[in-house]
Amino acid sequence: MLGPVSPEEAVPGGRQVHEAVLGxxxxxxxxxxxxxxxxxxxxxxxxxxxxxxSLRGWVKKPNGSGQAAAETPVAAGSGLDAAEREELKRLRKLAADQAKTIEILKKATAFFAKESDR
Structure with a gap:
C-alpha cells in the first residue's frame, strides 16, 4: 500500500525521491x-x-491503455453497483468533454486577445 517514501529511497540531501525510482x-x-x-x-x-x-502529472498522464486516469474504467469489484458504475462512467466522460472544451476556449481566448492587441 502507499505510504511515505522511506529514508532508504530518499535522495541524498533531503530532496524528494525522483519519480523514476517509484514503480x-x-x-x-x-x-x-x-x-x-x-x-x-x-x-x-x-x-x-x-x-x-509529479503527482499532478501522474493524474493527468494517460495510463498504459491510452486512457487518461480520469477515464479509467471502474473495476467490477470496487464496491459500486452497476448503476453507480454507469453513472461514474458517464460523469468521467462528461468531465473529459468539459476539459477538452476548456482547453479549446483557453486557446481561443489567447488567440483573440493577441489579435485585439494588434
Whole structure:
C-alpha cells in the first residue's frame, strides 16, 4: 500500500525521491488515492513524500491503455453497483468533454486577445 517514501529511497540531501525510482503500481495507487479520497493533490503528495507536480502529472498522464486516469474504467469489484458504475462512467466522460472544451476556449481566448492587441 502507499505510504511515505522511506529514508532508504530518499535522495541524498533531503530532496524528494525522483519519480523514476517509484514503480508503476505506486503511481497507480497514488492516482487512485487522489480520485477516491476527496483531498487535494497537494495534501496527498505531501503525505506520500512526492512533489505535488509529479503527482499532478501522474493524474493527468494517460495510463498504459491510452486512457487518461480520469477515464479509467471502474473495476467490477470496487464496491459500486452497476448503476453507480454507469453513472461514474458517464460523469468521467462528461468531465473529459468539459476539459477538452476548456482547453479549446483557453486557446481561443489567447488567440483573440493577441489579435485585439494588434
Amino acid at each position: 508503476g503500481e505506486y503511481k497507480r495507487d497514488a492516482v487512485a488515492l487522489v480520485a477516491s479520497s476527496g483531498r487535494t493533490v497537494t495534501e496527498i503528495a505531501r503525505e506520500l513524500g512526492v512533489s505535488s507536480e
